[in-house]
Amino acid sequence: MRWFLAIFILFLAASTAAAQVDDPAVSVVNVIPIPTIPSGVSNSVIDHNGRLFLFDVTFENTMILTTEGVYRFARSAKTRVTVIESDGTTKRDGQYNGSFQIAGVGRYAVYAIVNDYGFSMSASQTPVPITIVRRLVALGPVFPTLPSLDVPLQADVKVSAVGDDGTPDSIAFVDVTPSPIILNPTEAGAPVPAIPTRLRTVRMFQSDGKSFTPLTPSPIPIP
Numbered sequence: 001m002r003w004f005l006a007i008f009i010l011f012l013a014a015s016t017a018a019a020q021v022d023d024p025a026v027s028v029v030n031v032i033p034i035p036t037i038p039s040g041v042s043n044s045v046i047d048h049n050g051r052l053f054l055f056d057v058t059f060e061n062t063m064i065l066t067t068e069g070v071y072r073f074a075r076s077a078k079t080r081v082t083v084i085e086s087d088g089t090t091k092r093d094g095q096y097n098g099s100f101q102i103a104g105v106g107r108y109a110v111y112a113i114v115n116d117y118g119f120s121m122s123a124s125q126t127p128v129p130i131t132i133v134r135r136l137v138a139l140g141p142v143f144p145t146l147p148s149l150d151v152p153l154q155a156d157v158k159v160s161a162v163g164d165d166g167t168p169d170s171i172a173f174v175d176v177t178p179s180p181i182i183l184n185p186t187e188a189g190a191p192v193p194a195i196p197t198r199l200r201t202v203r204m205f206q207s208d209g210k211s212f213t214p215l216t217p218s219p220i221p222i223p
Contacts, residue, residue: 041056041057041099042054042055042056042057043055043100043101043102045102045105045110046105047105047109047110048105048106048107048108048162049086050086051083051084051085051086052083052084053081053082053083053110053139054081054082054083054084055079055080055081055100055102055112056079056080056082057077057078057079057099057100058077058078058079058080059076059077059078060076060077060078076097076117077097077098077099077115077116077117078095078096078097078098079095079096079097079098079099079100079114080093080094080095081093081094081095081096081100081139081143081144083139083143092143092144093144094143094144096114096146097114097116098114098115098116098117098133098135099114099115099116100112100113100114100137101113101114101115103136103157103159104157104158104159104160105159105162106159106160106161106162106163106169106207106209107162107163107165107167107169108138108140108141108168108169108207108208108209108210109138109139109140109141109169109207109209110138110139110140111136111137111138111139111157111159111169111171111207112136112137112139113134113135113136113137113151113157114133114134114135114136114137114148115132115133115134116132116133116134116135117132117133132153133150134150134151134152134153134155135148135149135150135151136148136149136151136157136171136212138207138209138210138212140208140209140210141209141210142209142210147207147209147210147211147212148212149171149205149212151173152173152175154175154176155173155174155175155176156173156174156175157171157172157173157174158171158172158174159171168206168207168208168213169206169207169208169209170204170205170206171204171205171206171207171212172202172203172204172205173202173203173205174200174201174202174222175200175201175202175203175219176199176200177199177200177201199221199222200221200222200223201219201220201221201222202216202219202220202222203216203219203220204216
């Protein structure tokens, strides 16, 4: 009985929304919020000063009825970062858009890659990417403010181990150019095109946990 009532309410809401969309005088898109769903992804790390960083990711979902009468699901990620100081009692936190992935721990900060994206899903459950943004952030002395760098989508991020006092943290982006699309020969007997070598590039940065300083004005090609 409860399932029947829930389905009936959903059907009634959809019918009402469809009636609104069919009305040419109404251009409002009906938005049906869905409760936040925890992703179950949680990471933690201790920095050079003994502070504990915890990263808890959640996904927020919203059901949208488009003007074409098609239901879509929009999803976005948020991460709550909690910092426990080395005294074991002081706690600070902040919430940010995107999902955080730990990239490394330097002397001055914990570095994380933030993947911020959004996509819609049609009634056929086929995801359609909309935007993908990658950033490297420093969680250090100015937390909850996060200095950041844009990261290429295919780049591998490397963070140096803790160095001597006064030595900035070193960071490298090792990027790979996208693979070109190779088409089959159009004529019989024609040679198959050779697979080109994918060019790699490197960019180097330094950080004191408060900002990033580029060491390479332009990417260095490898080889």
